Amino acid sequence: MDTNSNRRDFIKAAGVAALAAATLPVWAQTGKTTTIAFVGVAHIHTPGYIDLIKNRPEVHIKYVWDHDADRASQHAKDTGAQSVSDLNVIWSDPEITAVVILSETNLHPELVKAAAKAGKNMFAEKPLATTGHESREMAQAIDQAGVLFTTGYFMRTDSKHLFLKDQIAKGNFGTITRVRASNCHNGSLGGWFDHEYRWMADPKIAGVGAFGDLGTHKLDILMWLLGDIKSVTGEIHPVTHRYGDCDETGEAMLLFKSGVIGTLAAGWVDIDDPVQLLISGTEGHAVIVNGKLYYHSEKVDGSDSHKPWTELPPSPPPPLAQFFDALAGAKDEPLVKPDEAAARVVVMEAIYKAAEGHKWVEIEDEA
Numbered sequence: 001m002d003t004n005s006n007r008r009d010f011i012k013a014a015g016v017a018a019l020a021a022a023t024l025p026v027w028a029q030t031g032k033t034t035t036i037a038f039v040g041v042a043h044i045h046t047p048g049y050i051d052l053i054k055n056r057p058e059v060h061i062k063y064v065w066d067h068d069a070d071r072a073s074q075h076a077k078d079t080g081a082q083s084v085s086d087l088n089v090i091w092s093d094p095e096i097t098a099v100v101i102l103s104e105t106n107l108h109p110e111l112v113k114a115a116a117k118a119g120k121n122m123f124a125e126k127p128l129a130t131t132g133h134e135s136r137e138m139a140q141a142i143d144q145a146g147v148l149f150t151t152g153y154f155m156r157t158d159s160k161h162l163f164l165k166d167q168i169a170k171g172n173f174g175t176i177t178r179v180r181a182s183n184c185h186n187g188s189l190g191g192w193f194d195h196e197y198r199w200m201a202d203p204k205i206a207g208v209g210a211f212g213d214l215g216t217h218k219l220d221i222l223m224w225l226l227g228d229i230k231s232v233t234g235e236i237h238p239v240t241h242r243y244g245d246c247d248e249t250g251e252a253m254l255l256f257k258s259g260v261i262g263t264l265a266a267g268w269v270d271i272d273d274p275v276q277l278l279i280s281g282t283e284g285h286a287v288i289v290n291g292k293l294y295y296h297s298e299k300v301d302g303s304d305s306h307k308p309w310t311e312l313p314p315s316p317p318p319p320l321a322q323f324f325d326a327l328a329g330a331k332d333e334p335l336v337k338p339d340e341a342a343a344r345v346v347v348m349e350a351i352y353k354a355a356e357g358h359k360w361v362e363i364e365d366e367a
Helices: 003-023 026-030 044-056 069-079 087-091 106-119 132-145 159-169 210-226 320-326 338-357
Strands: 034-040 057-064 082-084 100-104 119-126 176-186 231-237 249-256 261-267 275-281 284-289 292-297 304-308
Touching: 034 069, 034 087, 034 106, 044 069, 044 100, 044 320, 057 069, 057 087, 069 082, 082 087, 087 106, 087 210, 100 320, 106 119, 106 132, 119 320, 132 338, 159 176, 159 275, 159 284, 159 292, 176 210, 210 231, 210 249, 210 261, 210 275, 210 338, 231 338, 249 338
Parallel strands: 034 057, 034 100, 057 082, 100 119, 176 261
Antiparallel strands: 176 275, 231 249, 249 261, 275 284, 284 292, 292 304
16 A cells, blocks of 8 residues: 555645635535524615525524515515514524614614614615714714624725725825716616605605715725815706606715815716726826726836726625625625714715805814
């Protein structure tokens, strides 16, 4: 018998097994089950999140709550969960380690604070609240509770955005002078909010209309890339009036604390949105057009603004998947911090205030 050969085979097999285990999701390695509850199922992304969870066998949905009993009952049936009318059932159940909050935005403050008080980890859909003051209070409550939190800023998982963040950090743009961001679709033209999601086009409930709904995603990217904003102004308008006076389009100008000048466009009345992001600096330039990144830097060999840049990092999973991975024990998941989520609401609220008064508005620092 070739003892050395057997040993080599064993070591090789063990190495392959270790590598395979390392590439498995954390929950697959630990066998850990996470029991959750849905707290509100009103958001338009609810069906997509349920589909994601159906592909996560380690996540067990025990309860579904919504102030609309029929809506709760339907989603409970879809997920095999129990529909409950009393939130205390969820808050007091020790099996529930996390909640997914997909209620109307004006209900977020009460629900998020209650979840924090009950010690429940939470995914709360964006925006965090309808006002900056409420959002900051909620962020403080989450931090004090020491629970895991994230929200649905999925654009952070785009490999192009990750690449640009790295290039900015390396100084390959030189001094950044201006940025432009856009996030638009034809939701109003297509009647997306005519029926079950009508509340999303009611600023009294959603806190915002089209500009805030879509603009918050690109606002998050701009602040994630370039830091805090000093002051803002903007124009926000209804167009079709399909949803009354709810705004359907808008554009803001942003002055960052770093001196960068930015613009942010968002709306529900656009038939196309080809130019999603532009960054211009003294030594670099980038633009995302029709989903392709064009990048040139005087510091990066091979960069060429006339052909797509394809050397991109891998994309992490979507925010809800990151949240479940973190619950299962994964380290250093890029979760959105509570104060980041609150800061976006503060800036968005200031843009609406600026548009209403046709003026510049300073962003107030947290006291």
